[in-house]
Amino acid sequence: MTSTVSSPSRTIRIGSRKSQLALVQTHWVQEQLQKHYPNRTFEVHTMSTQGDNILDVALSKIGDKGLFTKELELGMLHNQVDFAVHSLKDLPTNLPEGLVLGCVTERENPADALVVHEKHKDKQLATLPPGTVVGTSSLRRLAQLRHHYPHLEFKDIRGNLNTRLAKLDAGEYDALILAVAGLQRLGMAERIHQAIPSDVSLHAVGQGALGIECRAEDAEVLELLKALEHKPTAQRCYAERAFLRELEGGCQVPIGVQTVIEGETLTLTGMVASLDGQRLIKDTTSGAATQAEELGIELANKLKDQGAQAILNEIFAEIQR
Numbered sequence: 055m056t057s058t059v060s061s062p063s064r065t066i067r068i069g070s071r072k073s074q075l076a077l078v079q080t081h082w083v084q085e086q087l088q089k090h091y092p093n094r095t096f097e098v099h100t101m102s103t104q105g106d107n108i109l110d111v112a113l114s115k116i117g118d119k120g121l122f123t124k125e126l127e128l129g130m131l132h133n134q135v136d137f138a139v140h141s142l143k144d145l146p147t148n149l150p151e152g153l154v155l156g157c158v159t160e161r162e163n164p165a166d167a168l169v170v171h172e173k174h175k176d177k178q179l180a181t182l183p184p185g186t187v188v189g190t191s192s193l194r195r196l197a198q199l200r201h202h203y204p205h206l207e208f209k210d211i212r213g214n215l216n217t218r219l220a221k222l223d224a225g226e227y228d229a230l231i232l233a234v235a236g237l238q239r240l241g242m243a244e245r246i247h248q249a250i251p252s253d254v255s256l257h258a259v260g261q262g263a264l265g266i267e268c269r270a271e272d273a274e275v276l277e278l279l280k281a282l283e284h285k286p287t288a289q290r291c292y293a294e295r296a297f298l299r300e301l302e303g304g305c306q307v308p309i310g311v312q313t314v315i316e317g318e319t320l321t322l323t324g325m326v327a328s329l330d331g332q333r334l335i336k337d338t339t340s341g342a343a344t345q346a347e348e349l350g351i352e353l354a355n356k357l358k359d360q361g362a363q364a365i366l367n368e369i370f371a372e373i374q375r
Protein backbone atom coordinates (compact mmCIF):
# COMPACT_ATOMS: atom_id res chain seq x y z
CA MET A 55 0.00 0.00 0.00
CA THR A 56 1.37 3.44 -0.81
CA SER A 57 1.07 6.34 1.55
CA THR A 58 -1.42 9.07 0.71
CA VAL A 59 0.71 11.64 2.55
CA SER A 60 2.75 13.39 -0.12
CA SER A 61 5.37 15.02 2.11
CA PRO A 62 5.15 13.81 5.67
CA SER A 63 6.81 16.31 7.96
CA ARG A 64 9.56 15.12 10.21
CA THR A 65 8.84 14.29 13.86
CA ILE A 66 10.59 16.77 16.15
CA ARG A 67 12.31 15.13 19.14
CA ILE A 68 12.68 17.27 22.25
CA GLY A 69 15.43 16.42 24.73
CA SER A 70 14.83 16.95 28.45
CA ARG A 71 16.29 16.12 31.83
CA LYS A 72 14.10 13.84 33.93
CA SER A 73 13.67 16.07 36.96
CA GLN A 74 10.15 17.14 37.76
CA LEU A 75 10.98 20.80 37.01
CA ALA A 76 12.65 19.91 33.71
CA LEU A 77 9.64 17.84 32.64
CA VAL A 78 7.14 20.57 33.53
CA GLN A 79 9.18 23.02 31.48
CA THR A 80 9.65 20.68 28.53
CA HIS A 81 5.99 19.72 28.41
CA TRP A 82 5.06 23.39 28.44
CA VAL A 83 7.31 23.95 25.41
CA GLN A 84 5.86 20.89 23.67
CA GLU A 85 2.31 22.09 24.30
CA GLN A 86 3.03 25.62 23.05
CA LEU A 87 4.64 24.29 19.87
CA GLN A 88 1.79 21.85 19.32
CA LYS A 89 -0.66 24.77 19.52
CA HIS A 90 1.31 26.75 16.95
CA TYR A 91 1.87 23.76 14.65
CA PRO A 92 -1.11 21.41 15.11
CA ASN A 93 -0.11 19.23 12.15
CA ARG A 94 3.35 18.41 13.41
CA THR A 95 4.48 15.79 15.89
CA PHE A 96 6.63 16.70 18.90
CA GLU A 97 8.03 13.89 21.07
CA VAL A 98 9.81 14.20 24.40
CA HIS A 99 12.97 12.11 25.01
CA THR A 100 14.38 12.19 28.54
CA MET A 101 18.00 11.75 29.61
CA SER A 102 19.86 11.81 32.93
CA THR A 103 22.64 14.33 33.23
CA GLN A 104 25.72 14.27 35.45
CA GLY A 105 24.14 16.92 37.65
CA ASP A 106 21.18 14.60 38.31
CA ASN A 107 23.44 11.71 39.28
CA ILE A 108 26.09 13.34 41.49
CA LEU A 109 24.10 14.34 44.56
CA ASP A 110 26.67 14.09 47.32
CA VAL A 111 29.11 16.79 46.21
CA ALA A 112 28.58 20.55 46.56
CA LEU A 113 27.74 22.01 43.15
CA SER A 114 30.40 24.69 43.50
CA LYS A 115 33.06 21.98 43.99
CA ILE A 116 32.22 20.01 40.88
CA GLY A 117 33.28 22.92 38.73
CA ASP A 118 31.93 21.53 35.46
CA LYS A 119 29.74 24.09 33.82
CA GLY A 120 27.90 21.69 31.55
CA LEU A 121 26.71 19.58 34.45
CA PHE A 122 23.03 19.68 33.56
CA THR A 123 23.41 19.99 29.81
CA LYS A 124 26.22 17.84 28.41
CA GLU A 125 24.28 14.61 27.79
CA LEU A 126 21.50 16.54 26.06
CA GLU A 127 24.06 18.32 23.91
CA LEU A 128 25.61 15.02 22.86
CA GLY A 129 22.09 13.83 22.03
CA MET A 130 21.68 16.75 19.63
CA LEU A 131 25.15 16.37 18.10
CA HIS A 132 24.51 12.63 17.58
CA ASN A 133 21.15 13.38 16.03
CA GLN A 134 19.14 11.53 18.71
CA VAL A 135 17.14 14.65 19.63
CA ASP A 136 16.51 17.89 17.74
CA PHE A 137 16.50 20.45 20.52
CA ALA A 138 16.81 20.60 24.28
CA VAL A 139 14.86 22.64 26.83
CA HIS A 140 16.94 24.03 29.70
CA SER A 141 16.49 26.38 32.62
CA LEU A 142 18.54 29.10 30.95
CA LYS A 143 20.41 29.59 34.21
CA ASP A 144 21.88 26.07 33.89
CA LEU A 145 23.07 26.57 30.30
CA PRO A 146 26.77 27.50 30.04
CA THR A 147 27.53 30.81 28.30
CA ASN A 148 29.77 29.07 25.76
CA LEU A 149 28.04 26.29 23.82
CA PRO A 150 29.70 23.40 22.01
CA GLU A 151 30.63 23.87 18.35
CA GLY A 152 27.57 23.23 16.20
CA LEU A 153 24.95 24.16 18.82
CA VAL A 154 23.20 27.50 19.42
CA LEU A 155 20.74 29.11 21.80
CA GLY A 156 17.82 28.99 19.37
CA CYS A 157 15.12 30.52 21.56
CA VAL A 158 14.59 32.28 24.90
CA THR A 159 11.04 32.12 26.28
CA GLU A 160 9.24 34.74 28.36
CA ARG A 161 10.75 35.02 31.78
CA GLU A 162 8.90 34.40 35.02
CA ASN A 163 9.79 36.38 38.15
CA PRO A 164 13.61 35.96 38.24
CA ALA A 165 13.93 36.69 41.98
CA ASP A 166 15.10 34.33 44.71
CA ALA A 167 12.62 33.25 47.36
CA LEU A 168 12.96 32.73 51.09
CA VAL A 169 11.23 29.53 52.23
CA VAL A 170 11.07 28.99 55.99
CA HIS A 171 10.49 26.24 58.50
CA GLU A 172 7.15 26.52 60.33
CA LYS A 173 8.84 27.87 63.43
CA HIS A 174 10.00 31.00 61.55
CA LYS A 175 6.72 31.74 59.85
CA ASP A 176 6.40 35.13 61.57
CA LYS A 177 9.91 36.18 60.40
CA GLN A 178 11.31 37.83 57.28
CA LEU A 179 14.87 37.59 55.99
CA ALA A 180 15.80 40.72 57.95
CA THR A 181 14.38 39.40 61.24
CA LEU A 182 15.72 35.81 61.23
CA PRO A 183 17.66 35.37 64.51
CA PRO A 184 21.45 34.85 64.75
CA GLY A 185 22.45 31.26 64.00
CA THR A 186 19.49 30.55 61.72
CA VAL A 187 20.62 27.76 59.37
CA VAL A 188 19.96 28.72 55.76
CA GLY A 189 20.26 26.02 53.06
CA THR A 190 21.66 26.98 49.67
CA SER A 191 24.10 25.46 47.18
CA SER A 192 24.63 28.70 45.32
CA LEU A 193 27.76 30.78 45.96
CA ARG A 194 25.88 33.80 44.62
CA ARG A 195 23.13 33.49 47.22
CA LEU A 196 25.62 32.65 49.96
CA ALA A 197 27.91 35.63 49.34
CA GLN A 198 25.13 38.20 49.04
CA LEU A 199 23.24 36.99 52.10
CA ARG A 200 26.45 36.83 54.16
CA HIS A 201 27.16 40.39 53.07
CA HIS A 202 23.79 41.67 54.30
CA TYR A 203 23.13 39.24 57.17
CA PRO A 204 26.48 38.08 58.61
CA HIS A 205 24.75 36.59 61.66
CA LEU A 206 23.05 33.83 59.62
CA GLU A 207 24.62 30.39 59.14
CA PHE A 208 24.79 28.69 55.77
CA LYS A 209 24.72 24.99 54.97
CA ASP A 210 25.00 23.36 51.56
CA ILE A 211 21.94 21.54 50.20
CA ARG A 212 21.43 19.37 47.11
CA GLY A 213 18.65 17.33 45.58
CA ASN A 214 15.49 18.24 43.73
CA LEU A 215 12.97 20.73 45.05
CA ASN A 216 10.86 18.13 46.88
CA THR A 217 13.92 16.63 48.59
CA ARG A 218 15.07 20.05 49.71
CA LEU A 219 11.68 21.05 51.06
CA ALA A 220 11.44 17.73 52.94
CA LYS A 221 14.84 18.41 54.57
CA LEU A 222 13.61 21.86 55.60
CA ASP A 223 10.38 20.53 57.04
CA ALA A 224 12.29 17.78 58.89
CA GLY A 225 14.27 20.51 60.69
CA GLU A 226 17.66 19.97 59.01
CA TYR A 227 17.51 23.63 57.98
CA ASP A 228 15.63 26.66 59.30
CA ALA A 229 15.21 28.27 55.90
CA LEU A 230 16.06 27.77 52.22
CA ILE A 231 16.73 30.10 49.35
CA LEU A 232 15.17 28.86 46.10
CA ALA A 233 14.19 30.42 42.79
CA VAL A 234 10.66 31.90 42.75
CA ALA A 235 10.26 30.62 39.18
CA GLY A 236 10.97 26.99 40.03
CA LEU A 237 8.49 26.97 42.92
CA GLN A 238 5.85 28.61 40.75
CA ARG A 239 6.30 26.18 37.86
CA LEU A 240 5.95 23.22 40.21
CA GLY A 241 2.75 24.61 41.71
CA MET A 242 4.44 25.29 45.05
CA ALA A 243 4.11 29.06 45.05
CA GLU A 244 2.49 28.89 48.50
CA ARG A 245 5.90 27.92 49.91
CA ILE A 246 7.31 31.33 48.88
CA HIS A 247 7.53 33.15 52.20
CA GLN A 248 9.20 36.25 50.80
CA ALA A 249 10.51 37.26 47.39
CA ILE A 250 14.00 38.53 48.20
CA PRO A 251 14.38 42.17 47.12
CA SER A 252 17.06 42.95 44.53
CA ASP A 253 18.90 45.33 46.87
CA VAL A 254 19.67 42.25 49.01
CA SER A 255 20.21 39.62 46.32
CA LEU A 256 20.65 39.97 42.58
CA HIS A 257 19.43 36.90 40.70
CA ALA A 258 21.43 34.47 38.58
CA VAL A 259 22.08 35.08 34.91
CA GLY A 260 19.10 33.76 32.94
CA GLN A 261 17.08 32.88 36.05
CA GLY A 262 13.36 32.42 35.39
CA ALA A 263 13.70 31.98 31.61
CA LEU A 264 13.89 28.82 29.49
CA GLY A 265 16.63 28.48 26.92
CA ILE A 266 16.16 26.18 23.97
CA GLU A 267 19.35 24.84 22.43
CA CYS A 268 19.49 23.29 18.97
CA ARG A 269 21.84 22.48 16.10
CA ALA A 270 23.12 25.64 14.39
CA GLU A 271 22.45 24.07 10.97
CA ASP A 272 18.88 23.02 11.63
CA ALA A 273 17.02 25.83 9.86
CA GLU A 274 13.68 24.06 10.21
CA VAL A 275 13.88 23.78 14.00
CA LEU A 276 15.21 27.34 14.32
CA GLU A 277 12.17 28.53 12.35
CA LEU A 278 9.72 26.52 14.49
CA LEU A 279 11.26 27.87 17.70
CA LYS A 280 10.64 31.48 16.66
CA ALA A 281 7.04 30.97 17.78
CA LEU A 282 8.19 30.82 21.42
CA GLU A 283 10.82 33.57 21.39
CA HIS A 284 10.17 36.51 23.74
CA LYS A 285 12.34 39.33 22.49
CA PRO A 286 12.59 41.51 25.65
CA THR A 287 13.52 38.46 27.73
CA ALA A 288 16.03 37.38 25.08
CA GLN A 289 17.66 40.82 25.02
CA ARG A 290 17.88 40.91 28.82
CA CYS A 291 19.35 37.42 28.93
CA TYR A 292 21.86 38.12 26.13
CA ALA A 293 23.13 41.08 28.15
CA GLU A 294 23.29 38.97 31.33
CA ARG A 295 25.06 36.07 29.58
CA ALA A 296 27.62 38.37 27.93
CA PHE A 297 28.35 39.88 31.37
CA LEU A 298 28.89 36.43 32.88
CA ARG A 299 30.92 35.12 29.91
CA GLU A 300 33.26 38.08 30.23
CA LEU A 301 33.84 37.48 33.96
CA GLU A 302 33.74 33.78 34.64
CA GLY A 303 36.57 31.30 34.83
CA GLY A 304 36.06 27.58 35.17
CA CYS A 305 33.36 27.26 37.82
CA GLN A 306 30.32 28.54 39.61
CA VAL A 307 31.08 31.99 41.05
CA PRO A 308 29.15 34.60 43.09
CA ILE A 309 27.86 36.73 40.22
CA GLY A 310 24.37 38.26 40.22
CA VAL A 311 22.43 40.48 37.83
CA GLN A 312 19.26 42.42 37.28
CA THR A 313 17.95 43.80 33.98
CA VAL A 314 15.12 46.14 33.04
CA ILE A 315 13.93 47.23 29.59
CA GLU A 316 12.13 50.57 29.35
CA GLY A 317 11.24 51.62 25.84
CA GLU A 318 14.35 50.94 23.78
CA THR A 319 16.72 51.11 26.74
CA LEU A 320 18.15 48.16 28.59
CA THR A 321 19.59 48.69 32.07
CA LEU A 322 21.88 45.99 33.44
CA THR A 323 23.04 45.84 37.06
CA GLY A 324 25.69 43.30 38.01
CA MET A 325 27.63 42.29 41.08
CA VAL A 326 30.59 40.14 42.05
CA ALA A 327 31.13 39.24 45.71
CA SER A 328 33.80 37.48 47.74
CA LEU A 329 32.71 34.18 49.33
CA ASP A 330 32.81 35.65 52.84
CA GLY A 331 30.50 38.42 51.69
CA GLN A 332 32.90 41.10 52.89
CA ARG A 333 33.63 42.58 49.49
CA LEU A 334 30.80 43.20 47.07
CA ILE A 335 31.27 45.14 43.86
CA LYS A 336 28.14 46.32 42.10
CA ASP A 337 27.49 48.71 39.23
CA THR A 338 24.99 49.51 36.49
CA THR A 339 25.06 50.38 32.82
CA SER A 340 22.36 51.39 30.29
CA GLY A 341 22.11 51.55 26.54
CA ALA A 342 20.18 50.40 23.47
CA ALA A 343 18.48 47.02 24.03
CA THR A 344 19.65 46.02 20.54
CA GLN A 345 23.24 46.27 21.87
CA ALA A 346 22.59 43.81 24.72
CA GLU A 347 25.83 41.84 24.49
CA GLU A 348 27.99 44.97 24.24
CA LEU A 349 26.33 46.26 27.43
CA GLY A 350 27.13 43.01 29.23
CA ILE A 351 30.78 43.19 28.20
CA GLU A 352 30.98 46.88 29.13
CA LEU A 353 29.62 46.23 32.63
CA ALA A 354 31.96 43.28 33.15
CA ASN A 355 34.93 45.51 32.33
CA LYS A 356 33.61 48.23 34.65
CA LEU A 357 33.50 45.74 37.52
CA LYS A 358 36.96 44.39 36.66
CA ASP A 359 38.32 47.94 36.95
CA GLN A 360 36.81 48.09 40.43
CA GLY A 361 38.50 44.89 41.66
CA ALA A 362 36.18 42.09 40.52
CA GLN A 363 38.99 40.16 38.83
CA ALA A 364 40.96 39.91 42.09
CA ILE A 365 37.89 38.50 43.87
CA LEU A 366 37.28 35.97 41.10
CA ASN A 367 40.92 34.85 41.03
CA GLU A 368 40.79 34.20 44.78
CA ILE A 369 37.62 32.15 44.35
CA PHE A 370 39.02 30.04 41.50
CA ALA A 371 42.08 29.28 43.65
CA GLU A 372 39.90 28.48 46.68
CA ILE A 373 37.61 26.12 44.78
CA GLN A 374 40.48 24.22 43.15
CA ARG A 375 41.99 23.45 46.55
Ligand SMILES: NCc1[nH]cc(CCC(=O)O)c1CC(=O)O
Pocket residue numbers: 141142143144231232233235236237260261262263
Ligand atom coordinates in the same frame (compact mmCIF):
# COMPACT_ATOMS: atom_id res chain seq x y z
N1 LIG B 1 20.07 24.41 39.10
C1 LIG B 1 18.93 24.59 39.86
C2 LIG B 1 17.83 25.35 39.20
N2 LIG B 1 17.82 25.61 37.88
C3 LIG B 1 16.69 26.35 37.60
C4 LIG B 1 15.99 26.51 38.77
C5 LIG B 1 14.72 27.25 38.96
C6 LIG B 1 14.09 27.84 37.75
C7 LIG B 1 14.81 29.00 37.14
O1 LIG B 1 15.61 29.69 37.79
O2 LIG B 1 14.56 29.27 35.95
C8 LIG B 1 16.69 25.85 39.79
C9 LIG B 1 16.30 25.70 41.21
C10 LIG B 1 16.62 26.87 42.10
O3 LIG B 1 17.56 27.64 41.84
O4 LIG B 1 15.94 27.04 43.12
